[in-house]
Amino acid sequence: MTPETELDSSLSSVPTLSPKESGAQPAGAGPVIxxxxxxTxxxxxxxxxxRGVPYVLLEASDSLGGKVQTEFWDDFLVEQAADAFVxxxxxxxxxxREVGLEPELIHPREDTKRLYFLKGGQLLTFPEHLRMFVPTDAEAFRRSGVLSPEGTERMLAEEHVPPRENADEDESLASFIQRRFGEEAMNFIVPMAAGIYVANPYELSMQMAFPQxxxxxxRAGSLIAGHRALPPRTTPVFGSFRRGMGELPRAVGRALTGEVRLNAPVAQIHQDGVTLASGERLAGRGVIxxxxxxxxxxxxxxxxxxxxxxTGQLKTNSSVAVMLAYREDQFQFDxxxxxxxxxxAEDIPMTAITVHSGKMAGRAPEGHVLLRVFFKNTDPDEALRxxxxxxxxxxxxxxxxxxxxxxxxRGKNPAYVVGHRDHLAAIRAALPQNVxxxxxxxxxxxxxxxxxxxRSAARAVVEAAAGR
Ligand SMILES: Cc1cc2nc3c(=O)[nH]c(=O)nc-3n(C[C@H](O)[C@H](O)[C@H](O)COP(=O)(O)OP(=O)(O)OC[C@H]3O[C@@H](n4cnc5c(N)ncnc54)[C@H](O)[C@@H]3O)c2cc1C
Known part of the structure; x- marks a missing residue:
């Protein structure tokens, strides 16, 4: 997550189909693989x-957690990917909670909640009173100067743009922004919205990324009116863990009493099990x-x-994150x-800088600073430089x-192009319900x-295998 405001609350999902909806025959007994x-x-x-259902979890690498990896470099806590969750x-x-981690829950620091916006090589103070990227205080947004006066007024006029008629059709993020907030608003909104998905705004599916x-x-006629009507926020938006996001997979891994195999890459999936890259065949009642x-x-x-x-047609996008540690006295900036x-519109490959030590407590030792600098598709050596x-x-x-x-x-961020939901439905329809x-x-x-x-997939496979 980049240092964006509250946009990650919009990271969305599509419902997992109930087995009854997809249509094939249940397979036999054995563990779920x-x-x-x-x-996931x-x-x-x-x-x-x-649910008391036997399972075998097969992981190709030598550790659990996938993209969620926390590393310790002396007393610095370095997140490779996620640094918080909504x-x-x-x-x-x-x-x-279920795996006993709730006492370890922490939230981004409120006392350091300053953000900047890099425009034309200058750092501007981020506008106040945004909900997501939506300005709920017109004067505060005008003062910020993140858009030209004309661009600002067009963005604020969103309130008077009528809702789209063909509401059931998917559209791209760019189409949505241009339609509702105007062309120039792309420069301000895309870094936050598409930044989370590391996405091309002309491709990113609104239905998938921002259905709300x-x-x-x-429902409300406009995003400005809708957000203005929301009650003031009284509880934190994001959470993380004192010892980093890696605590979550570690705690779940510790709590699992079933069979968990590392260094066990799967080569082929079948309706009644899997074949591992080693050639071993494992039978199961279903596969997730x-x-x-x-x-x-x-x-x-x-x-x-x-x-x-x-599945092979699903597109990806690329990003590179660089983590750097300094002493606080190396900076002129607070x-x-x-x-x-x-x-x-800034013509550079960098998309954001998170001051991780400023955002979350315990990420760097006293008197030190830990940064995360995010890039679009960039060679890692070039990104470091x-x-x-x-x-x-x-x-x-x-x-x-x-x-x-x-x-x-690079090549690891799901792209969710327009029409993703239909594409996913087609993938599901091409699989038996216990896969x-x-x-x-x-x-x-x-x-x-x-x-x-x-969790939904687990329930669906169990029901499918039981023939329900
Ligand atoms: C830079 C970055 C920042 C992010 N920030 C945030 C954030 O702040 N908040 C947030 O909520 N999310 C964030 N995300 C997204 C989130 O981290 C990922 O979407 C999520 O961790 C993906 O989990 P997953 O289990 O679906 O997939 P993965 O984590 O990719 O896990 C898939 C697993 O499958 C294994 N595997 C692959 N092939 C095989 C095989 N043949 N056999 C067996 N195993 C195999 C892999 O080794 C891997 O362990 C971020 C992502 C990135 C890249």
Whole structure:
């Protein structure tokens, strides 16, 4: 997550089909086989355990958690991907509670909640009184100068734009923004909205990424009116854990009493089990495919060629995250802040900087600063070089970082192009009901959605295998 405001509460999911809706025959007995030990697969296994259903979780790598990985570099806590999850969708917090993690829950710091917006090489203070990216205080938005006077007035005129008539049709984020807020608003909204999905706004499906905006448009007539009518927020929007997001998969992994195998890549999926890359055949009453689409597609080729082809068509986007550590006295800037967003029209590959130590307590030792600098599709060596350069130019950092590292997410971010829901429905229709796909590539990228998708898939497979 970048240092954006509250947009992640919109990370969305599609419901997992009930087995009754999809149409094939149940398979036999044995454990349910869960392929992939990321948050989705772990949630599926946990749900099966709660129901007393035997399972085998197969993870290709040597650790659980998938993209959720927390590393410790001396006393710095470095997140490779997710650094928090939205609380508005209850599923991740519920899981954390069930595995005893609730006492470890922390929230972003309120006392450092300063954000900047990089436009034309200058850092502007982020507008106040935004809900998501929607301005609820016109004067505060005008003062911020994040758009030209004309662009500002057009954005504020959203309130008078009538709702779209063909409400059931999917559209791209760009189409939605241009239609409701005007062309120039793309520069301000895209970094927040598409930034979360690392997406091309001309491709990103509104139905998949921001269904609540489409719903609000129809219900309240406009997003400004709809957000203004919401009650003031009294509870935190995001949560994380004292020892980092990696606590969640670690705690679930510890709580699983069934069979969990690491270094066990699956090669092929069948209606009655899987074949591992080692050649071993494992029989099961159903399979939950909780691996990313690019890994899942080749596993489906043998028995489910149509599902394999459709899964292989799912697109991805690329990003690179660079993490840098400094002493606080290396900065001219006050680093007690959450970070900055980059104007979409700015001609640089960087999209945002999160001051992780400013945003969350316990991410860097006293007197030190930990940054996360996000890039579009960029060679990691170039990203490392540019990250230092931007931090120097924009935040006045002097000297070398204490350390720097990167996470390479090129080709690893689900793209959710317009029509994704229909595409997913077609994949599901091409699979028997006891073989379910779930997880970031298919059903929603946010961790709450991954938890929900994993648990829903587990229930669906159990019901399908029972012939219900
Ligand atoms: C940079 C970045 C920042 C993010 N920030 C946030 C955030 O702040 N908040 C938030 O909610 N979300 C965030 N996300 C999204 C979130 O982290 C992911 O969507 C989520 O972790 C995906 O979980 P998953 O289990 O579906 O997939 P993965 O985590 O990809 O897990 C899939 C697992 O399947 C395994 N696998 C692959 N092939 C095989 C095989 N053949 N056999 C067996 N196993 C296999 C993989 O090794 C992996 O462990 C972020 C993502 C990125 C990249």
């Amino acid at each position: 869960v392929v992939g030990g990321g948050v 697969g772990l949630s599926a296994a946990w749900e099966l355990q709660q 609380l508005g969708k209850p599923w991740a917090l519920e899981l954390a 905006f489409l719903e609000m448009e129809q 495919v909780a691996a990313p689409a690019w890994a899942a597609a080749p596993m489906l080729t043998g028995d489910f060629p149509q599902a394999a082809e459709l 680093m007690n802040m959450h970070g900055l967003q980059v104007d979409w 540019l990250a230092q350069q931007y931090v120097q130019e924009l935040l006045g950092a002097e000297g070398e970082p204490l350390f720097q590292t990167f996470a390479d997410w 379910q796909v779930a997880g970031a590539s298919f059903t929603g990228v946010g961790l709450p959605d991954c938890v929900h998708a994993g």
